Amino acid sequence: MSATDIQIEREALDWLVRVNDPEFDQWDAWDAWLAADPRRAETYWRLAEREGDAVEALESAPVRARPVARRGVTFPMSRRAALAAAVAVLALGVxxxxxxxxxxxxxxxxxxxxxxxxxxxxxxQVIMDGGARLAMDRRKPREVKLEAGRALFEVTHDETRPFLVTVGDTTLTDLGTVFDVTRLQDGVRVAVSEGAVRVDATNGSAVLNPGDSVIASSRGLEHRPVDVEAVDGWREGRLSWNNERLDVVAEDLSRALNRPVRLAPGLADRRFSGSLTTTASPRDQKARLELLLGVTVVEDAQGWRLEPRPAP
Structure with missing residues (x-):
């Protein structure tokens, strides 16, 4: 082990001990330390997993009736032995x-x-779009909650440890995958470009393969094909839709353009297929939306409102 690796391991141990302190509040500094070098994240999570295994062994140890006193504190014998074993596991080499x-x-x-x-x-890897929020548990590094926004997941597949993404009441299980997930006002959209994803929603289940997309909502599961090359197009400022409802299009536009985009009554269920570049000027964006969607874009204090185009 090199001197650098030894130093990273010592720093990882220090962070792990500090993170376990109930009063710990330096999450930004911890996150910055992890992000600065991939070796740091690998070392930290390796030690955290070893720590979790030791705690699991401690929790599963049988409890016997005969207590042993030590410094005024009593522990059942088997639990005390399990505690010593857990410490020994953690101490070995680290x-x-x-x-x-x-x-x-x-x-x-x-x-x-x-x-x-x-x-x-x-x-x-998780590539987060603007306005996205993820929630995780350090003891469960292969489980993620998408609480808001959009993210692309490039998952290292492990048959023994499924990678799970939870969005509201819907659970996505990686089957060896690159997939895009968007949390919508009413449900979740999933699109797959590589591998497969199992979708378990309140109103049904499905397995998605490359080129498959589904919206899971109170309406049920709405399937539609997607261009696998366009699944992550939002990373380069291009949005694509295939027979998509305008209420979902408006949500995508609101996120991409960083301004509220609302619909006039009656437009929500209108469908649209096409693509839009979001890097143009607001003036060009409005003109493009009016041309592609067949609407009038009205700007007010709350953002943009899409209204039906007046009859000629």
């Missing part, structure tokens, strides 16, 4: 680290207009 049985939640959020890439412990 030194003592503290642990906690409590969840260790953390969240990452992007501001509108910002994109951010997270590299997880197993090498999986």
């Amino acid at each position: 030194g003592w680290i503290g642990w906690s049985q409590r969840p260790q939640p953390w969240s990452v959020e992007t501001v509108p207009g910002q994109q951010r890439t997270l590299t997880l412990a197993d090498g999986s």
Whole structure:
């Protein structure tokens, strides 16, 4: 092990002990330390997983009736032995680290207009669009909640440890995949460009393959094909739709243009197929929307409102 690796391991141990402190509040500094070097994330999560295994062994140890007193505190014998074994596991090669049985939640959020890439412990990546929010638990590095916005998942597949994404009441299970997920006002949209994803929603289940997309909402599961090359087009400022409802198009535009885009009554269920570049000037964007969608774009204090185009 090189001197650099030893130093990273010591720093990772220090962070792990500090993170386990209930009073810990330096999440931004912790996140910045992880992001600065991929070796840091790999080392931290490796040690955290070892810590979790030790705690799991401690929790599963049988409890016997005969207590043993030590410094005024009593522990059942088997639990005390399990505690010693857990410490020994943690100490082997890395030194003592503290642990906690409590969840260790953390969240990452992007501001509108910002994109951010997270590299997880197993090498999986999450590319977050602007206005997105993820919630995770450090003890469950292959489980993610998408609480808002849009994200692209490039998952390192592991058959023994499924990668799960939860969006509201819908759970997505990686089957070896690159997939795009958007949280909508009424449900979730999933599009797959590589591998497969299982979608388990309140109103049904489906397995999506490359080129498949579905919106899971109170309406049920709405399937439609997508161009696999366009699934992550939003990263370069291009949005694409295939027979999509205008209420969903408006949500995508609101997020991409960083301004509210609303619909006049009666437009929500109108369908649209096509693409739009979001890097143009607002004037050009409005003209393009009016041409493509067959609407009039009205600007007011709340943003843009799409209205039916007056009959000639």
